[in-house]
Amino acid sequence: MKNLQSTTTLNNGVNMPWLGLGVFKVEEGQELVDAVKTAISHGYRSIDTAAIYGNEVGVGQGIRKALEETGIVRDDLFITSKVWNSELGYDTTIAAYEESLIKLGLDYLDLYLIHWPVAGKYKEAWRALETLYKEGRVKAIGVSNFQIHHLEKLMKDAEIKPMVNQVEYHPRLTQKDLQAFCQQYGIQLEAWSPLMQGELLDNAELQEIAKKYNKSVAQIILRWDLQNGVVTIPKSTKEHRIVENASVFDFELTADDMRSIDSLNQNHRVGPDPDNFDF
Numbered sequence: 001m002k003n004l005q006s007t008t009t010l011n012n013g014v015n016m017p018w019l020g021l022g023v024f025k026v027e028e029g030q031e032l033v034d035a036v037k038t039a040i041s042h043g044y045r046s047i048d049t050a051a052i053y054g055n056e057v058g059v060g061q062g063i064r065k066a067l068e069e070t071g072i073v074r075d076d077l078f079i080t081s082k083v084w085n086s087e088l089g090y091d092t093t094i095a096a097y098e099e100s101l102i103k104l105g106l107d108y109l110d111l112y113l114i115h116w117p118v119a120g121k122y123k124e125a126w127r128a129l130e131t132l133y134k135e136g137r138v139k140a141i142g143v144s145n146f147q148i149h150h151l152e153k154l155m156k157d158a159e160i161k162p163m164v165n166q167v168e169y170h171p172r173l174t175q176k177d178l179q180a181f182c183q184q185y186g187i188q189l190e191a192w193s194p195l196m197q198g199e200l201l202d203n204a205e206l207q208e209i210a211k212k213y214n215k216s217v218a219q220i221i222l223r224w225d226l227q228n229g230v231v232t233i234p235k236s237t238k239e240h241r242i243v244e245n246a247s248v249f250d251f252e253l254t255a256d257d258m259r260s261i262d263s264l265n266q267n268h269r270v271g272p273d274p275d276n277f278d279f
């Protein structure tokens with residue numbers, strides 16, 4: 001894990017960058033296009049979007065601008081999107097994938113995820129993802145917001161194991177059991193809201209640790225993700241923060257500091273509970 005281009009190898013052999021840019025709540029428009037372009041020009045290779053974010057068009061524009069300006073090629077990038085709950089089903093999920101590709105202006109995605117484990121729906125959607133994968137139309141497939149019991153149910157009938165599970169993960173929600181389960185089955189854990197949507201940045205204990213390393217709290221948290229073997233996708237639209245969030249490959253947290261950060265866990269969520277959501 002040396003730099004922004006460093007990758008983890010998923011269970012199907014595909015390489016996924018350890019750190020990427022999230023774009024949740026960023027609306028279509030120039031700010032979005034610039035954020036994506038800026039991130040790629042500063043060395044980011046992974047961008048995480050979703051159909052429900054309503055911003056795939058702008059993400060695609062940012063990608064194309066970056067490719068024009070930097071000389072890197074599409075294959076160097078790792079683009080993720082997600083199928084929304086209303087589209088879960090076999091035909092509807094395949095159609096949703098095609099629509100995401102059209103909006104993004106891409107001919108394949110690197111990773112396509114089931115966004116939420118809607119009961120009674122995610123198995124059919126998974127069959128659709130398996131088809132897309134077997135046809136070579138997507139490089140890797142996975143899930144998001146799946147708890148252990150969702151993964152168990154999915155894998156019981158699945159032909160292909162998910163390569164990734166993207167879940168809420170930060171020092172207030174360390175998800176140790178889920179992480180151990182995912183490790184056991186070779187499913188890469190990925191952290192959403194790694195900065196707890198900004199709420200952790202004034203935490204006194206994290207500020208103490210940050211001072212010792214001459215780093216920001218955001219950098220300490222993102223480094224903690226990486227040292228825990230968790231892929232991370234902090235969101236920012238501001239260039240200086242996009243750069244700051246990526247400057248986490250030049251220091252290492254001690255085992256003691258890793259433990260101190262782990263101990264901040266309160267099983268506290270900022271997002272919906274995957275066992276109790278109604279959308």
Ligand code: NDP
Nearest residue numbers: 022023024048192193194195196197198218234235236237
């Ligand atoms: P994050 O934890 O990444 O926090 C983002 C917030 O922190 C923004 O308000 C941002 O503001 C601010 N911020 C970012 N970097 C810094 C910094 N260095 N210093 C101070 N403030 C900072 O929250 P997200 O919820 O956006 O999660 C990240 C990504 O995860 C999403 O964008 C999305 O791609 C994905 N996600 C997936 C979900 C799922 O269900 N699968 C659910 C939620 C998110 P500013 O932009 O102004 O810099």
